[in-house]
Amino acid sequence: MINSTTHExxxxxxxxxxxSEFARLVDAYSAPIYRLGLKMLSNPQDAEDxxxxxxxxxxxxxxxxxxxxSVSTWLYRIAxxxxxxxxxxxxxxxxxxxxxxxxxDDEVMPETFVDxxxxxxxxxxxxxxxxxxxxxxxxxxxxxxxxxxxxDIEDLSIKETAExxxxxxxxxxxxxxxxxxxxxxxxxxxxxxxxxxxxxE
Amino acid sequence: MSAHSHENCQALLGTLxxxxxxxxxxxxxxxxxxxxxxxxxxxxxxxxTRRTIDLVQAPQQSEALPDDVxxxxxxxxxxxxxxxxxxxxxxxx
Numbered sequence: 001m002i003n004s005t006t007h008e009x010x011x012x013x014x015x016x017x018x019x020s021e022f023a024r025l026v027d028a029y030s031a032p033i034y035r036l037g038l039k040m041l042s043n044p045q046d047a048e049d050x051x052x053x054x055x056x057x058x059x060x061x062x063x064x065x066x067x068x069x070s071v072s073t074w075l076y077r078i079a080x081x082x083x084x085x086x087x088x089x090x091x092x093x094x095x096x097x098x099x100x101x102x103x104x105d106d107e108v109m110p111e112t113f114v115d116x117x118x119x120x121x122x123x124x125x126x127x128x129x130x131x132x133x134x135x136x137x138x139x140x141x142x143x144x145x146x147x148x149x150x151x152d153i154e155d156l157s158i159k160e161t162a163e164x165x166x167x168x169x170x171x172x173x174x175x176x177x178x179x180x181x182x183x184x185x186x187x188x189x190x191x192x193x194x195x196x197x198x199x200x201e
Numbered sequence: 202m203s204a205h206s207h208e209n210c211q212a213l214l215g216t217l218x219x220x221x222x223x224x225x226x227x228x229x230x231x232x233x234x235x236x237x238x239x240x241x242x243x244x245x246x247x248x249x250t251r252r253t254i255d256l257v258q259a260p261q262q263s264e265a266l267p268d269d270v271x272x273x274x275x276x277x278x279x280x281x282x283x284x285x286x287x288x289x290x291x292x293x294x
Binding site for chain 2: 019020022023026027030031034035044048051052055056059108109110113114115116117118124125129133137148152153155173176177180181183184187188
């Protein structure tokens with residue numbers, strides 16, 4: 001997670017080709033961008049491609065960057081485009097089993113009512129628990145997954161997420177709610193089985 | 202959902218994200234909390250949604266970039282000099 005207030009970069013130095021300032025930028029943002037790639041593509045090699053292409057593209061376009069958005073927003077925008085392009089390229093090779101459900105306008109109504117929220121942390125975050133969380137994120141439709149990653153994993157604001165993805169704030173809020181509810185359902189099904197409390201009818 | 206479809210629950214669902222993120226005005230929060238006192242299903246949805254977000258964030262925050270990935274990135278960008286400086290200062294990752 002990047003706290004944008006703790007990372008300030010000189011746009012002038014970056015645009016003038018200051019290698020040391022660029023190295024600082026790479027250092028600050030490489031971990032979150034790699035994480036975004038990993039969560040979007042679920043594959044370390046693809047995540048590394050997203051990471052490298054993001055900074056190669058940033059280097060190529062720094063001179064054109066006018067600073068209308070923050071450097072952080074600009075970098076995340078390049079990274080999310082790289083990730084989505086790679087997903088599209090790979091989809092051409094996807095088999096039918098790899099297809100994910102398309103984003104739909106279905107209502108987001110909760111269906112599982114088991115309170116597993118007080119299970120101990122070591123149980124929730126056991127190796128198996130972490131795999132269940134990763135799998136739940138992986139199975140979100142990509143348009144919801146990207147919003148969820150930026151907002152809830154990287155802790156960016158609704159406004160920043162909207163700017164990065166070129167969406168309205170309302171649209172980001174809708175997608176975020178749907179992503180959260182879908183994950184809650186999946187995790188409720190998983191943790192609910194481990195919860196001694198009975199499900200309400 | 203048949204046992205859980207009255208109007209206030211629908212309204213809560215519409216503002217759930219903002220409520221959890223602490224972005225609602227105090228009077229609306231009070232109304233929601235009043236509803237939650239009497240509606241166990243909504244309470245469960247709020248608790249488990251909140252926990253879902255915590256759980257997803259928790260393991261991520263300590264995740265550093267793997268050293269080999271960082272090294273290849275700096276080489277690809279012709280920033281090897283800075284990679285060495287950082288690593289020798291023990292600030293890698």
